[in-house]
Amino acid sequence: MTALFTRSTMLAVAGTALALSLTACQSGEDDNAAATSPTSATATVSDGASAAATVTSSAGSTGAGTSSGAADSSTSNDSSGRQTSTSTPVCAAADVTITAAKQDGPPYTHLVLTAKNTSGHSCRLAGFPHVQLLESHKQDVSPVAKSKPAAPVVLSAGAPAYALLKVSDGGTDEDNEPVSAFSVTLEGDSSVIAVSAPGSDGIAADPAQALVGYWTPELRNGADDF
Structure with missing residues (x-):
């Protein structure tokens, strides 16, 4: 009886020890699994960061492309604006009315020629007026280069432009001849415009x-230019 009890007790103790051992092993495996989980999570986060970086890089490239497109559009608009101004038609004789008035006198040495756009649309007044003062002198009056404006003269409907005309050195001179009217032609149009001289x-x-x-x-003041 005592031997049987002792044997049963030993078997029970052995079973308990085996159960504890198995439990410890399972706990160890769970601990190992738990220890490896952060490594796996870290790899996932790393992959996600790479993907995010790729998306950010692509977005940055797209943004740069958009910016470049905006600059091109602005340049195109500027270029288009310049084409619009240079494509304005040149004023023809029928587009303007030209009058003459005295300036800087007496003695009167300069006339002011005023060309008013009466066409109802914009036009560009090119160069200088080609003037012939006397029937006996068929040569055009010489232009003064330093009076040339920096930009084209574009006249909107009803707007004027001016040109100065020196007719003499003033005073009484035997070379002076009376002029009651003279002719003007515009650049780009051979039509002759008759302009009445000022004064009776x-x-x-x-x-x-x-x-x-x-x-x-x-x-402008004619005496300041020529």
Whole structure:
């Protein structure tokens, strides 16, 4: 009886020890699994960061492309604006009315030619007026280069432009001849425009001393230019 009890007790103790051992092993495996889990999670986060970096890089490239496109559009608009201004048609004789008035006198040495756009649309007044003062002198009056404006003179409907015309050195001179009207032609149009000289007696002109300025959008002082 005592031997049987002792044997049963030993078997029970052995079973308990085996159960504890198995439990410890399972716990160890769970601990190992738990220890390896963060490594796997870290790899996942790393892969996600790489993907995020790739997306960010792509977005950055797309943004740069958009910026470049905006700059091209601005350049295109600027270029288009310039084409619009340079494509304005040149004023023809039928587009303007030209009048003459005295300036800087007495003695009156300069006339102001005013060309008013009466066409109802914009036009570009090119160069200078080609003036012939006397029937006996068929040469155009020489232009003064320094009076040329920096930009083209574009006239909107109803707007004026001006050109200065020196007709003599002033005073009484035997070379001066009376002029009651003279002719003007515009660049780009061979039509002759007859312009009446100011004053009831007209003007005294000396073709040898005559000079003409370029068309300008503002009225200038003739004595300051030539």
